[in-house]
Amino acid sequence: MTLKLLILGGSGEGAALARALADDPRTVTTLSLAGRTEHPAPSPVPMRTGGFGGAEGLARYLAETGTHVLVDATHPFAAQMKRNAVEAAQLAGVALLAIRRPAWEPVEGDHWILVASLDEAAAALGTTPRRVLLTTGRKELAPFVAEAQHFYLLRSVEAPLREALPPHVTAITARGPFNLASERALLKSHAIDIVVTKNSGGTATAAKLEAARALALPVIMVRRPEVPEAPSVETVEEAFAWLERHHDGTISA
Numbered sequence: 001m002t003l004k005l006l007i008l009g010g011s012g013e014g015a016a017l018a019r020a021l022a023d024d025p026r027t028v029t030t031l032s033l034a035g036r037t038e039h040p041a042p043s044p045v046p047m048r049t050g051g052f053g054g055a056e057g058l059a060r061y062l063a064e065t066g067t068h069v070l071v072d073a074t075h076p077f078a079a080q081m082k083r084n085a086v087e088a089a090q091l092a093g094v095a096l097l098a099i100r101r102p103a104w105e106p107v108e109g110d111h112w113i114l115v116a117s118l119d120e121a122a123a124a125l126g127t128t129p130r131r132v133l134l135t136t137g138r139k140e141l142a143p144f145v146a147e148a149q150h151f152y153l154l155r156s157v158e159a160p161l162r163e164a165l166p167p168h169v170t171a172i173t174a175r176g177p178f179n180l181a182s183e184r185a186l187l188k189s190h191a192i193d194i195v196v197t198k199n200s201g202g203t204a205t206a207a208k209l210e211a212a213r214a215l216a217l218p219v220i221m222v223r224r225p226e227v228p229e230a231p232s233v234e235t236v237e238e239a240f241a242w243l244e245r246h247h248d249g250t251i252s253a
């Protein structure tokens with residue numbers, strides 16, 4: 001019997017775990033995406049797209065597909081889906097593993113302003129016009145549209161909708177990983193004086209924090225949302241090892 005897995009993706013870890021499992025004959029893996037990205041990277045395993053209809057819908061899907069293990073590899077800010085994953089795994093009686101990458105922590109030389117939401121981040125920019133590197137996503141721009149006195153260098157993986165933009169904006173699209181030299185050059189060439197980011201953690205987009213430190217720029221850091229407890233690991237490698245143990249313990253190959 002093979003181990004049937006559903007990966008809730010939308011993160012680098014979800015895609016990397018799917019790649020690691022694609023050719024593993026002991027597993028059959030499906031990658032699930034919410035459908036927010038118009039052009040997702042090609043998946044090495046079968047992919048399904050769109051919501052399940054809450055925790056009950058996900059539990060139904062797990063039961064109907066005979067899934068053995070649910071891997072929550074959603075982005076640290078996808079709090080609703082993390083709650084659904086915990087509840088659905090309980091309802092359906094399947095094993096759950098969450099991949100939870102550690103949050104970024106400030107180091108000496110950092111000047112972080114911690115906030116709890118994007119609304120607070122926009123308010124923390126203040127009334128004096130600033131030049132802002134904004135990396136919090138192309139779909140959550142309303143708080144910054146309301147703070148129209150600032151210039152925004154908006155970087156997102158896919159292009160934002162034109163009508164959703166603040167008035168003073170340069171929008172660029174880029175997908176990490178980024179490095180210190182290019183991040184520093186970006187901040188300097190646009191005369192950026194403050195950075196706004198979610199505390200996504202991980203290495204792919206951390207160079208902007210190093211660049212801000214090097215240039216002595218403040219960073220408005222949006223704290224992570226509360227998420228429920230779940231059996232978890234921090235990396236794809238640890239997830240793979242956990243799955244091997246699970247496979248050995250419960251499924252006869």
Ligand code: NAP
Binds near residue numbers: 080
């Ligand atoms: P969310 O608020 O936690 O989830 C909202 C709803 O979207 C969920 O209730 C679920 O709908 C659906 N959904 C979320 N992830 C899904 C998945 N992997 N497969 C199928 N349905 C999913 O999530 P979000 O913050 O909108 O993020 C949506 C997706 O973008 C996630 O997959 C996340 O990993 C990725 N992402 C989010 C961020 C961010 O900053 N929030 C950043 C980068 C990537 P139903 O209840 O109908 O099942």
